[in-house]
Structure formats: structure tokens, C-alpha cells
Amino acid sequence: MTDSYLDRIEALATALHEHIFSHPQETYSNKPWALVEAIDAFASTNRMMTFKTPKITISQQALTHMDPLPQTILEFGTYVGSSAIAWGAILQKLHSDNHERACNVYTFELSAVNAGIARDFIRLAGLDQIVQVLEGPAGDSLRKLHADGTIREQAVDMAFFDHWEKFYLPDLQLCEDLRLFRVGSLAIADNTDFPGAPAYLEPVFSLIIINKAGGLIYQREFHPGLRKLSTNDYLVLAGTFHGVHAITRSITPKLPSTTPAPTTTASTPTTPTPSAYSFPKPGILATGIESLETDKFHLTCFQTLTGTKFLLFTDPLTTNIDVVMKKVYELYSDYVMKNPFYQLEMPVRCEAFDRHLTGWLRGRT
Ligand SMILES: C[S@@+](CC[C@H](N)C(=O)[O-])C[C@H]1O[C@@H](n2cnc3c(N)ncnc32)[C@H](O)[C@@H]1O
CATH class of the missing domain: 3.40.50.150 (Vaccinia Virus protein VP39)
Structure with missing residues (x-):
């Protein structure tokens, strides 16, 4: 918190x-x-x-x-x-x-x-x-x-x-x-997701899905009365976020991993010298921006292993964003990735995905 x-x-x-x-x-x-x-x-x-x-x-x-x-x-x-x-x-x-x-x-x-x-x-x-x-x-x-x-x-x-x-x-x-x-x-x-989360978890404002090349492949608004952005604005938003995400990943600081220098004689003191640089937790890859917060909304980004990004815009008071994100990803896997007519990296036009997403989000109120 x-x-x-x-x-x-x-x-x-x-x-x-x-x-x-x-x-x-x-x-x-x-x-x-x-x-x-x-x-x-x-x-x-x-x-x-x-x-x-x-x-x-x-x-x-x-x-x-x-x-x-x-x-x-x-x-x-x-x-x-x-x-x-x-x-x-x-x-x-x-x-x-x-x-x-x-x-x-x-x-x-x-x-x-x-x-x-x-x-x-x-x-x-x-x-x-x-x-x-x-x-x-x-x-x-x-x-x-x-x-x-x-x-x-x-x-x-x-x-x-x-x-x-x-x-x-x-x-x-x-x-x-x-x-x-x-x-x-x-x-x-309370808030265990079943039989339903309370209204304070609402609202999820909108969802954007960006493919691994930074192209907008899905965009939905879930909250009535939001000021609408044009399609072009959404495309720019997707591309800009993709770039900023890549920059933040690449500027993640790396720490020197020190190994002692080889000793020449038993009496020579050894001084550790930086031999390589690695992320603070080697083995865990650096991610880019995972969340952005303003007074009025919270943006959460989840990137899959294949580079698809899910961007959720929610109210700053929404607490269970990870639960929502997990469910969105689950529905995407079930109704988009398993749809034999869906072509990878292309815009998502799967009616079953839309229906289940809306149904699930409504069921949470
Ligand atoms: C959802 S609210 C509780 C609502 C309350 N049961 C009601 O219906 O009026 C959660 C509260 O738990 C408190 N809280 C969170 N973690 C806590 C912890 N580990 N120990 C005690 N209080 C905690 C928070 O400060 C917050 O006020």
C-alpha cells in the first residue's frame, strides 16, 4: 500500500x-x-x-x-x-x-x-x-x-x-x-474474489493490449462516461508506452559483481575488482515500468514472457489489481489464444473474449 x-x-x-x-x-x-x-x-x-x-x-x-x-x-x-x-x-x-x-x-x-x-x-x-x-x-x-x-x-x-x-x-x-x-x-x-469482490474494487476504467512490436491490438473502456480518446491517440499511447517501457528496462542499474583478483604471493593482499555487472537479483530479468500512479488513476502493466503487454487503467483506490490482471490474462489465454482464427500479433477481435471480460467485471460489482 x-x-x-x-x-x-x-x-x-x-x-x-x-x-x-x-x-x-x-x-x-x-x-x-x-x-x-x-x-x-x-x-x-x-x-x-x-x-x-x-x-x-x-x-x-x-x-x-x-x-x-x-x-x-x-x-x-x-x-x-x-x-x-x-x-x-x-x-x-x-x-x-x-x-x-x-x-x-x-x-x-x-x-x-x-x-x-x-x-x-x-x-x-x-x-x-x-x-x-x-x-x-x-x-x-x-x-x-x-x-x-x-x-x-x-x-x-x-x-x-x-x-x-x-x-x-x-x-x-x-x-x-x-x-x-x-x-x-x-x-x-471479504475480497476473496468468490462470490464477488465489493464495489470499492471498482472501477476498472479501461484495458489496452499491446503486441511485442508496440502495436495496439486491443482497447476497451469499462466505465461509462469516460472522455474518449481517438483511435490515433490510442495508437500513439501504445507506441509511446512500449518505448518508455523498453527504456526503463534498459536503464535498470546493474551492480558490480566483485571477484577477488588472483593472488601472486601469499603475503600480497587481495583487492576485489569489479569483473562484471549484474542486476541486484541475478536470475530475475529486469522488467520495465510495472505501474504508474497519478491522483486520478493507476496504470498497471503486465508483460507476458512473449512480450505482449496488458495495460489496466483503474481507480487509485482499487486494491486487487493483480487479481483483475490475472483474470484478464486467463480470459485472453482461453478466448483469444485458443481461438483457431486468431492470428498472433494481430488486432484482437474475439467476441467471446469481450463477453467474458465484461461479464466477469460486472460480476465483481
Ligand atoms: C477493508 S478495511 C476494513 C473495513 C471494515 N471491516 C469495515 O467494514 O468497516 C481494511 C482495514 O484493515 C487495516 N489493516 C490492513 N492490514 C492490517 C493489519 N495487518 N493489521 C491491522 N489492520 C490492518 C487497514 O488499515 C484498513 O483500515
Whole structure:
């Protein structure tokens, strides 16, 4: 995650905080679902990465049918606390017949700004006795909770993974290593691509495919209302990018690989002399530009081994670009490369590729 990306999500969280607290206190005080709904509305308009109500509803059904009923939930990724408030409200309702029964949601957040905002919302919703925000890397916080006996073996009924995807597996493994799950515990994960990624992953603006000679062979826009470039502009863009990509690859700095000079006598000290130059990680070829970022869009380039380049233009807030790129490449392999009428390096005119690409991208919303 780049600093500018993190700054942006914190700025959105701060704007949401101002928006919620601009209403009279009683609008949301001790009304968790009203608060979740208000956060949802703001988050949808501003494309914030919260776990939206339809997914909460599905999770609520799963939690409600658990036997025994869930009492302890771990959440990886608090952000503004919207899903944590929902988990707290669900537990509160499930145990409304017995207020003595302890219910706990432990939610982990890296950012101090987000954690502070989440705590304010949780307090406003009247759930601060149930929901605790722990600031810092989730794995560290979880180890501490386990070490001090706050969370015991087999005590976790549900773990919700909604932080950066690269931490999903290690943090799930940590839960298992600490033996936190019991038979029947639930693990829920967002953004796993199935059954579909949330709207904040959108939008993918457009896709360009460039052949190994720098010629434009495919161009599609996926977002309505984009200012259109002319075909000539696209051809120039493809050719220019191809050239700049080649330049960036060739200017990748090489480091001297030093080998000791041959010794003449045993007493002569040996001085290493640069004998050759190689890339910092020999064996890994230098690539050209892989991504370009501006305030308004993110350009990601993936080059195949045969030199075909896929250029994806996405919103800077789109996080799972590698998943999108992988799928685009998979569809290209299936519907272009396996099309017996397609001639290599020529413009891609494969209706099945267009259809599956559009279908898959739509299914992600
Ligand atoms: C998708 S948002 C969470 C949304 C939240 N569950 C909701 O629905 O309101 C992901 C959050 O996880 C946090 N995060 C990412 N990696 C983390 C980690 N290793 N430990 C703790 N928090 C993390 C990010 O700072 C970000 O605020």
C-alpha cells in the first residue's frame, strides 16, 4: 500500500467522522443499526472499503444459526468500525435474554487515525462494552490477547478477515497455531474474489493490449462516461508506452559483481575488482515500468514472457489489481489464444473474449 493510498483512506474516514458528528447526537446514540446504515450510505457514495449491509445480512444469518451461539468474534481490519459495530449489535441481540453472558468483538486496525474514528463510532453506538479496537498489526495484537489470557484456546466463534489480503493466510494460520477455533467456528473473508469482490474494487476504467512490436491490438473502456480518446491517440499511447517501457528496462542499474583478483604471493593482499555487472537479483530479468500512479488513476502493466503487454487503467483506490490482471490474462489465454482464427500479433477481435471480460467485471460489482 502506498502512503498516498493510506492518506486517502484516512481522509475519507475523517470526512465520514465529520459527517456523522454533524448530526444531533441522538440520531445515532445507542442505535447501532442506524449508524451502520448511515456509514453505509456515505461509504457507498464515496466508494469506501466497508463491508456493506447485504454481506452483513448473509453473515448475520450464519451467526444466528450457530450452535452454540457465538460470543467471541475477531475482526482483522477495523477501518471506521462499521462491520465491528454490526458484529457487536448481532452478538448483543443474540444474547439479549442474558446480559450476564460475556460477548466480545476484538477488532484490529493498523492506522491510529482509523482506530480513533472507529472508537468514537463504537461509543456512539453504545457498544464500547462489547467491541474493543486494538491498534497495530493484527498478528501482534492477537498474540498479546492470547498471551495475557484474554483470548483462550477454542474461544473464538468467528474470525472475519477484512484487512490487506496478503495478511489473510498468515493471520488465519496464527489463529490455528494458537488453537483459537473450536469445532464449528466460522471464518469469513471479504475480497476473496468468490462470490464477488465489493464495489470499492471498482472501477476498472479501461484495458489496452499491446503486441511485442508496440502495436495496439486491443482497447476497451469499462466505465461509462469516460472522455474518449481517438483511435490515433490510442495508437500513439501504445507506441509511446512500449518505448518508455523498453527504456526503463534498459536503464535498470546493474551492480558490480566483485571477484577477488588472483593472488601472486601469499603475503600480497587481495583487492576485489569489479569483473562484471549484474542486476541486484541475478536470475530475475529486469522488467520495465510495472505501474504508474497519478491522483486520478493507476496504470498497471503486465508483460507476458512473449512480450505482449496488458495495460489496466483503474481507480487509485482499487486494491486487487493483480487479481483483475490475472483474470484478464486467463480470459485472453482461453478466448483469444485458443481461438483457431486468431492470428498472433494481430488486432484482437474475439467476441467471446469481450463477453467474458465484461461479464466477469460486472460480476465483481
Ligand atoms: C477493508 S478495511 C476494513 C473495513 C471494515 N471491516 C469495515 O467494514 O468497516 C481494511 C482495514 O484493515 C487495516 N489493516 C490492513 N492490514 C492490517 C493489519 N495487518 N493489521 C491491522 N489492520 C490492518 C487497514 O488499515 C484498513 O483500515
